[in-house]
Amino acid sequence: MxxxxxxxxxxxxxxxxxxxxxxxxxxxxxxxxxxxxxxxxxxxxxxxxxxxxxxxxxxxxxxxxxxxxxxxxxxxxxxxxxxxxxxxxxxxxxxxxxxxxxxxxxxxxxxxxxxxxxxxxxxxxxxxxxxxxxxxxxxxxxxxxxxxxxxxxxxxxxxxxxxxxxxxxxxRQERLIVGDLIDEGDCVLCVVPIDLAAPKGRLILPQVQVLREILDCDAMGTIVKEREIQAALDGFNRKPALVVSDSQVIMSVAGDVPDDIPLTTFSTLFARYKGDLNRLVQGAAAIDRLKDGDRVLIGEACSHHDVADDIGRVKIPRWMSQYTGRDLHFEVYSGHDFPEDLEKFSLVVHCGACMLNRTEMLRRMAECARRDVSITNYGVAISKVQGVLDRIIAPFFR
Structure with a gap:
């Protein structure tokens, strides 16, 4: 076991x-x-x-x-x-x-x-x-x-x-990913795009853990790709209690899901589960303060072979550069390595930390705080630059 x-x-x-x-x-x-x-x-x-x-x-x-x-x-x-x-x-x-x-x-x-x-x-x-x-x-x-x-x-x-x-x-007491946001018998719609970065034949760990917790809560989970959202919503006999989307497609999903249906992302769920959501949301505000030449650390909890449209190495740098209009320099640290010279970075954008325990993620956040470096995570940062952050964090503050 x-x-x-x-x-x-x-x-x-x-x-x-x-x-x-x-x-x-x-x-x-x-x-x-x-x-x-x-x-x-x-x-x-x-x-x-x-x-x-x-x-x-x-x-x-x-x-x-x-x-x-x-x-x-x-x-x-x-x-x-x-x-x-x-x-x-x-x-x-x-x-x-x-x-x-x-x-x-x-x-x-x-x-x-x-x-x-x-x-x-x-x-x-x-x-x-x-x-x-x-x-x-x-x-x-x-x-x-x-x-x-x-x-x-x-x-x-x-x-x-x-x-x-x-x-x-x-x-010693169970920490919930999504269980406190739903009730027994609720419907939860999970939006999972299948692109070049999606592993063959399986879902990624955050998606699996969220689905398992939905079942543990005696709720019903439905999985669709982003272009099947409307068909899924039309097939429900009542509104889903929650929609959870992959961060990479959150802008289009937010447009397809009616405003009266709570919406968040897998990565935002993990921002709370593995770290401190409030501090990671506050950290995203530093994106607006970035200047030409600033360095941004992309923190990956696991080492992996990067693909043509990698989320941390390609998409987030592109979206942040487009949003800020600044000439930013991005550096990637993978696995359990975390740089000792954090002071040179203006911002840390960390992955969902599914391969770290919460202790290490909180310690990384504390180290950033000691060095006066803002830290956020993939899902929160993406929602920020896509203009949907307020909606994505709303389910946690109802």
């Missing part, structure tokens, strides 16, 4: 610490499986290792076994950098201490975790190798401190419970 959940809705738990602290052994003990290579040789784990797991009552989670933060040399620095990238998108961190207990490495690590506002647990591993009461660790007022043993299983269940208790509230 855990392998079926989309990556972007999983709780991410990172095990971090020095080399040979027993992170790999501990992740094996937590999951009950030998998924990480274990050795007494320091530095055995080179790249982050992910393991999907069902941690009830939270549901599907991903554990990350990471390289030691005291790794050395040029290659070691790259491994440490990869570990910090995992930490950046983690919802919960487990700081694993070795036999030496708390050292300067862990203290610096804990300080970084606190700055990122990540809930964490301190797990002093290898309790089976220590005399009872030897080298006690000072209590941490911000986090539980547990003595554990991956070898004999000591306090591993307590560590699992501590992870569950530390999880952000949205993982």
């Amino acid at each position: 855990s392998g079926k959940a989309p990556r972007g809705v999983r709780l991410v738990i990172a095990l971090v610490g020095r080399r040979n602290a027993g992170k790999s052994s501990l992740i094996n003990a937590l999951t009950g499986q030998d998924i990480a290579i274990v050795s007494d040789m320091p530095g055995t784990t080179t790249d982050p290792v992910a393991k999907s797991y069902e941690l009830l009552p939270l549901g599907p989670v991903t554990f990350y076994d990471t390289a030691g933060l005291d790794d050395q040399g040029e290659l070691g620095e790259l491994r440490v950098k990869a570990t910090r990238k995992i930490l950046y998108r983690s919802d919960v961190a487990v700081v694993v201490l070795g036999e030496d207990g708390l050292t300067g490495y862990e203290q610096a690590l804990i300080e970084t975790i606190r700055e990122l506002d990540i809930p964490y647990i301190v797990a002093w591993n290898k309790a089976d190798l220590r005399e009872p009461g030897a080298n006690p660790i000072p209590a941490d007022p911000a986090a539980p401190v547990l003595e554990v043993s991956a070898t004999d299983g000591r306090n591993v269940d307590r560590l699992k419970q501590a992870i569950i208790d530390a999880a952000p509230p949205e993982y």
Whole structure:
């Protein structure tokens, strides 16, 4: 079951610490499986290792076994950098201490975790190798401190419970994409264009998740391409409670859907589900302030082969340039990479973040706020430059 959940809705738990602290052994003990290579040789784990797991009552989670933060040399620095990238998108961190207990490495690590506002647990591993009461660790007022043993299983269940208790509230209570906008028995019309960018034989993840939630709400979902809207509306015996459109065709869809029918886009739904819709709408206002020569960052959560009319790399830059009449410079960052020199950008236009968890999206938004850079998302930006933003966000503020 855990392998079926989309990556972007999983709780991410990172095990971090020095080399040979027993992170790999501990992740094996937590999951009950030998998924990480274990050795007494320091530095055995080179790249982050992910393991999907069902941690009830939270549901599907991903554990990350990471390289030691005291790794050395040029290659070691790259491994440490990869570990910090995992930490950046983690919802919960487990700081694993070795036999030496708390050292300067862990203290610096804990300080970084606190700055990122990540809930964490301190797990002093290898309790089976220590005399009872030897080298006690000072209590941490911000986090539980547990003595554990991956070898004999000591306090591993307590560590699992501590992870569950530390999880952000949205993982303990269901977060809705569309369910609060519709009622049981409602009809929802979904408009999905099939163009060059549409994957063969399937729908994209936001469309699938929205359709699934419509069914979970005991409502009825109908899918059409943009030129079939009128036929679909004529076939309903009552007005749909909501129309959800792909952002790329929102201008024509807005013209075809009567004003008394609520209308939004898949990407706008995800702006709320994965981020903060109010702030992303406010960020779209920065489009009106762009000047010649300004740089705009296009943020993509997943790496993909771009096609001739790619939404982020071609269409949005074209529409924004036409709307502003300015000579703008666009740069694309894909996957989990996010530039360190954000200050050079006047605006970030981010995708719907279906492949990111909400923690990472909110952290990206917070990083933009710290650097005084406005951020919006694809659907909100497209609706802004197409002149339909007020209508698209209206369903969320009824």
